[in-house]
Amino acid sequence: MKQQNEFNSEHEKQHSAEQQTNQAAVREFAKPEDLLRHDTQRIPVPAAIAERLKVSSASFPKPSRSWWQRFFGK
Amino acid sequence: MNEPLAERECSDQPRADWAASEFADLYAEHSRAIFYLALRFLGDPQKAEDATHDVFVKAFRKMDQFRGEASWRTWLYRIAINHCRNLQQSWNERHMFSNADDALWDNAVAQIDSPLRVLETKELGERIQKALDALPDEYRLLLLLIADQEMSYEEVGTLTEQSADAVRGKLHRARKAFATHFRKTE
Numbered sequence: 001m002k003q004q005n006e007f008n009s010e011h012e013k014q015h016s017a018e019q020q021t022n023q024a025a026v027r028e029f030a031k032p033e034d035l036l037r038h039d040t041q042r043i044p045v046p047a048a049i050a051e052r053l054k055v056s057s058a059s060f061p062k063p064s065r066s067w068w069q070r071f072f073g074k
Numbered sequence: 075m076n077e078p079l080a081e082r083e084c085s086d087q088p089r090a091d092w093a094a095s096e097f098a099d100l101y102a103e104h105s106r107a108i109f110y111l112a113l114r115f116l117g118d119p120q121k122a123e124d125a126t127h128d129v130f131v132k133a134f135r136k137m138d139q140f141r142g143e144a145s146w147r148t149w150l151y152r153i154a155i156n157h158c159r160n161l162q163q164s165w166n167e168r169h170m171f172s173n174a175d176d177a178l179w180d181n182a183v184a185q186i187d188s189p190l191r192v193l194e195t196k197e198l199g200e201r202i203q204k205a206l207d208a209l210p211d212e213y214r215l216l217l218l219l220i221a222d223q224e225m226s227y228e229e230v231g232t233l234t235e236q237s238a239d240a241v242r243g244k245l246h247r248a249r250k251a252f253a254t255h256f257r258k259t260e
Contacts, residue, residue, distance in 0.1 A: 025194035036221035
């Protein structure tokens, strides 16, 4: 009996959580670009790119500084 | 006090000079935008990863050519767009538009004024990609660039070689086309 009550309780919690998830999951975007902005934020940049760049950059010749970088001290 | 850029890198990094540090800052600030453009333009995560790497390699090599006439973001986008277009061998053919295309989207009954309602599911990315893939490249590029809030109509116009007014006009049709295709993916 106790096990049945626990099961029901768990089931209700799960059902309630699913409902909340479904409610929260519906989103509205006024324009396509708003949807794309949202999409941009949900997609992580693969860490592998930075790792590859670290290796790649080791073999690069040092670029000279352009006039504006020298001027502004960047 | 902020540590000078040139002294920020550790000795275990191969290029501990101003350029490497500046480059790291550039990557941190713009990599998300460049990766997203490559991902949605090419439609393939692995290709997008390779393209993003290659774009920043090109940017690093050309850093001394940057004159500050455009923003870093615009400059990087230009490299990325050229790179992605080169990867897409069919760009030139697909870039050609006829008036019939414009008429099609003008007459489409897409409800552009009604919001796009989406469910936050793992399929959302696939739906967005399918809708973008169905667009002419020019419309896809316009939407992706306009979606970046750092980009003005003028900057998007510069990148796509047209006036800001032309961007506004085409953007309307691009939105309509995207909405039509996106709703078809439901």
